[in-house]
Amino acid sequence: MSGNRVLEKLIILDYLLDRSEWGVRELSWETGFSIDKVKSVLKDLSKNYLIELDSSKVIWNPADNPSTLKPWGWRLIHKLVVGSTQEVAKGYGPWSIVVSEYQIMGRGRYGRKWFSSLGGLWFTLSLSLNSSEASLLPIAVPVILTKVLNKQFNVETRIKWPNDIVVKEGKLAGILVEAEAFPDKFIVYVGVGVNVNNEPRLEEAVSLKHLLGGLVPRNKLLATVVGWFSNIRRVLEDRERLVRDYMDSLDTLHRRVVLDTVDGVVEGVVVNVRSDGAIVLETESGEVVYEPSSVYRVRYVEET
Numbered sequence: 658m659s660g661n662r663v664l665e666k667l668i669i670l671d672y673l674l675d676r677s678e679w680g681v682r683e684l685s686w687e688t689g690f691s692i693d694k695v696k697s698v699l700k701d702l703s704k705n706y707l708i709e710l711d712s713s714k715v716i717w718n719p720a721d722n723p724s725t726l727k728p729w730g731w732r733l734i735h736k737l738v739v740g741s742t743q744e745v746a747k748g749y750g751p752w753s754i755v756v757s758e759y760q761i762m763g764r765g766r767y768g769r770k771w772f773s774s775l776g777g778l779w780f781t782l783s784l785s786l787n788s789s790e791a792s793l794l795p796i797a798v799p800v801i802l803t804k805v806l807n808k809q810f811n812v813e814t815r816i817k818w819p820n821d822i823v824v825k826e827g828k829l830a831g832i833l834v835e836a837e838a839f840p841d842k843f844i845v846y847v848g849v850g851v852n853v854n855n856e857p858r859l860e861e862a863v864s865l866k867h868l869l870g871g872l873v874p875r876n877k878l879l880a881t882v883v884g885w886f887s888n889i890r891r892v893l894e895d896r897e898r899l900v901r902d903y904m905d906s907l908d909t910l911h912r913r914v915v916l917d918t919v920d921g922v923v924e925g926v927v928v929n930v931r932s933d934g935a936i937v938l939e940t941e942s943g944e945v946v947y948e949p950s951s952v953y954r955v956r957y958v959e960e961t
């Protein structure tokens with residue numbers, strides 16, 4: 658899609674962020690676009706947003722607009738465009754949520770780029786936790802997301818180690834957990850990207866829209882995830898249960914994999930994942946253990 662088209666969509670979306678209903682003529686006056694242009698941009702936007710358009714007006718379903726959410730106890734910041742929500746979140750205190758419609762420099766794990774096109778759900782939650790609580794987050798976040806997605810949308814999501822959320826090996830969501838250490842606490846930035854109504858750019862990715870055959874209002878998903886994080890200390894108290902839930906949803910367990918690691922390429926069968934998130938592999942030369950930060954890529958080896 659041309660850069661100009663993205664810009665046109667962002668200009669119109671900017672008006673809808675604060676007011677869900679507009680006359681087409683009004684939008685034409687505000688933006689300086691012709692009425693036909695406004696209509697064609699809105700028509701395109703309605704492929705990725707719950708936007709209804711008739712001949713004279715447009716309504717963006719408030720259930721799809723994060724600006725309408727007021728999660729109790731949290732500060733929600735909804736932006737149209739940012740570099741990365743991970744960076745924006747650092748400017749607000751803990752217990753904030755930064756959501757953005759579009760990220761120009763969305764980040765994935767290992768410094769990879771995360772493509773964040775219109776219609777996805779891209780957000781960062783910032784939390785204040787002690788070190789033992791923070792250490793469990795890499796397994797707690799994928800557990801929470803799989804539970805919420807499975808229950809709410811009746812899809813069967815699984816976890817691909819360390820924390821990709823997949824449906825039949827297609828990536829539905831990614832998680833990036835980063836932390837700042839202070840003498841008495843950690844401020845943790847939990848970045849979550851869910852392919853909801855966007856068109857994922859990578860072939861191996863899937864979106865809820867494609868899985869379910871229609872657009873999904875994003876606020877229920879966001880509100881439910883935030884609800885879990887309102888209770889996060891309680892969730893993190895039960896380490897055993899978390900590990901059990903993580904292992905139950907782990908697609909990678911007992912699979913033969915090839916890992917691209919800091920030590921080179923390693924092949925073996927996954928026999929365990931420790932509560933700190935490290936993977937244990939049975940290789941020809943014995944057991945090896947790798948932390949998520951020392952593995953760049955996980956590939957499944959199809960057994961014959």
Ligand code: BTN
Nearest residue numbers: 741763764765766831832848850
């Ligand atoms: C991965 O699978 O590599 C992690 C992807 C995490 C993407 C999310 S989108 C919201 C937040 N902001 C970012 O820049 N990245 C995370």
